[in-house]
Amino acid sequence: ESPDAVIEARGLCAGYGAVPVLRDVDLVVRPGELVALLGANGAGKTTTLKALAGLLPPSRGSVFYRGVRRSDSLASRSRAGLAYVPEERGIFRGLTTLENLRLGRGDPAVALELMPELKPLVRRPAGLLSGGEQQMLTIARALAAEPAIFLCDELSLGLAPIIVERLLTFIRTAASRGVAVLLVEQQARAALLACDRAYVLRRGQVAMSGRAADLLHRFGEVEGQYLSG
Ligand code: ATP
Numbered sequence: 001e002s003p004d005a006v007i008e009a010r011g012l013c014a015g016y017g018a019v020p021v022l023r024d025v026d027l028v029v030r031p032g033e034l035v036a037l038l039g040a041n042g043a044g045k046t047t048t049l050k051a052l053a054g055l056l057p058p059s060r061g062s063v064f065y066r067g068v069r070r071s072d073s074l075a076s077r078s079r080a081g082l083a084y085v086p087e088e089r090g091i092f093r094g095l096t097t098l099e100n101l102r103l104g105r106g107d108p109a110v111a112l113e114l115m116p117e118l119k120p121l122v123r124r125p126a127g128l129l130s131g132g133e134q135q136m137l138t139i140a141r142a143l144a145a146e147p148a149i150f151l152c153d154e155l156s157l158g159l160a161p162i163i164v165e166r167l168l169t170f171i172r173t174a175a176s177r178g179v180a181v182l183l184v185e186q187q188a189r190a191a192l193l194a195c196d197r198a199y200v201l202r203r204g205q206v207a208m209s210g211r212a213a214d215l216l217h218r219f220g221e222v223e224g225q226y227l228s229g
Pocket of ligand 1: 016019021039040041042043044045046047048186
């Protein structure tokens with residue numbers, strides 16, 4: 001194991017029923033690191049996050065959280081400092097922005113300080129927020145809890161590039177304060193520009209990994225891993 005890892009997967013295998021998806025995934029995220037998890041549709045990115053979060057038990061291999069092997073639930077890992085934003089964002093559309101913030105582990109006032117754009121929206125039902133505003137809500141809610149690790153699935157899904165830029169800057173700031181971040185991203189180039197390191201999954205295996213700057217230099221190869229999926 002890596003002694004300084006916040007979260008670590010070792011030989012992680014997981015799937016759905018009899019269907020194996022992940023095969024021997026090794027992955028580490030350290031404090032203050034912003035790490036991208038890239039790959040084609042169906043490569044296993046969401047499955048990896050679910051296994052790290054405690055939503056999917058490994059069939060083989062282990063997940064370590066701050067050096068301790070864990071097999072507990074998402075709720076238990078959340079209490080221990082893990083924040084997870086799923087692809088479907090986990091917003092209650094009929095509740096207001098403020099009510100949604102109150103459902104988080106952190107202080108709503110802290111969330112609003114982190115993301116002042118939400119202040120004029122506190123009384124609005126979350127279902128009436130734009131996609132970008134909803135993503136601001138989920139991310140501010142997650143980071144207000146001051147997690148040790150932040151797992152975020154498909155940050156940019158359906159959002160305009162300028163909003164994605166704002167969210168990435170926001171998450172970079174959180175990382176610079178010490179949060180370990182693992183981002184699943186469909187937009188590989190944007191993710192590599194924003195992140196420190198990246199893993200590229202192909203058919204449930206880590207096909208490439210390294211510093212984001214190095215992977216940008218080899219972007220043809222990175223894209224090749226997508227096309228040959
Ligand atoms: P995407 O970007 O399309 O979300 P992904 O890399 O996140 O892709 P996963 O969602 O992890 O990929 O899916 C990996 C594989 O597992 C796919 O073949 C998918 O069909 C399968 N899969 C995902 N969820 C389930 C499930 N609940 N039951 C059975 N198979 C599933």
